[in-house]
């Protein structure tokens with residue numbers, strides 16, 4: 001009995017599928033259906049600039065510049081995080097995260113990037129490495145998920 005009901009449900013779904021396929025193919029003269037392109041969040045640059053300094057440390061501002069590399073796509077909301085460590089191969093500690101509401105790539109508009117900044121203090125004589133990761137919560141399904149991390153080091157002298 002249950003199997004019969006499942007069969008009826010499957011048949012119904014197939015009928016809907018065929019109906020929508022027919023609706024697409026009757027669009028004579030229209031453009032062929034295009035596959036929706038996925039967006040691609042890219043970290044364009046990570047910069048570390050000294051904004052002030054004391055006898056013992058530099059106060060730095062880390063600037064993360066984000067782009068969407070794929071034309072005619074939107075990312076929707078996602079987050080970027082910034083982490084740091086104070087020696088090579090040491091574990092990273094999260095400094096902060098920031099939200100981005102949307103990254104549009106519209107070729108008819110000027111190139112659009114979004115910048116997020118984080119402030120930190122580096123003791124004199126230390127080299128800190130900063131690692132930015134875009135979409136670290138995997139909110140956006142992208143054409144390329146392997147280009148979302150960028151690293152930049154800073155030495156306080």
Ligand SMILES: [Ca+2]
Nearest residue numbers: 040041144145
């Ligand atoms: Ca990406």
Ligand SMILES: [Ca+2]
Nearest residue numbers: 135138140142
């Ligand atoms: Ca992603």
